[in-house]
Amino acid sequence: MRIALIAHDGKKDAMVALAAGFVPFLQRCRLMATGTTGGRLRRELGLEVECLLSGPLGGDLQIGARLAVGEVDGVIFLRDPMTPQPHEPDINALVRACDVHDVPCATNVAGARLLLAAWASASAGASA
Numbered sequence: 001m002r003i004a005l006i007a008h009d010g011k012k013d014a015m016v017a018l019a020a021g022f023v024p025f026l027q028r029c030r031l032m033a034t035g036t037t038g039g040r041l042r043r044e045l046g047l048e049v050e051c052l053l054s055g056p057l058g059g060d061l062q063i064g065a066r067l068a069v070g071e072v073d074g075v076i077f078l079r080d081p082m083t084p085q086p087h088e089p090d091i092n093a094l095v096r097a098c099d100v101h102d103v104p105c106a107t108n109v110a111g112a113r114l115l116l117a118a119w120a121s122a123s124a125g126a127s128a
């Protein structure tokens, strides 16, 4: 699976904690992330992650562009609803692209856990 992982600053600790619970599954995926999020996942969990640009510099748009041409199977996007972001239009564009192309997207930890658990169990079944 090709999964994009993105977290705003206020949600980066939550992203690392979330991903820590799914390391064996994530190791079998092709991971991409916005720059700072990906850097933390690489450093703190040892995951192999393709780091794109940081979100405010266009990283969300890069992921959206890949998604639009069928190169992303799912998105975990831990948004911070309490902090205004300078690149709000880019964030909305990515979430909209998920809806346009019917790509699963979780924007909070509870939803992300459900998605990751479903993907992990589907992939365990597929390889059995």
Ligand SMILES: O=C(CO)COP(=O)(O)O
Binding pocket: 006, 007, 008, 009, 033, 034, 035, 036, 037, 038, 053, 054, 055, 056, 059, 060, 091
């Ligand atoms: O801003 C972001 C998503 O909109 C996240 O970008 P970083 O992972 O580079 O902090």
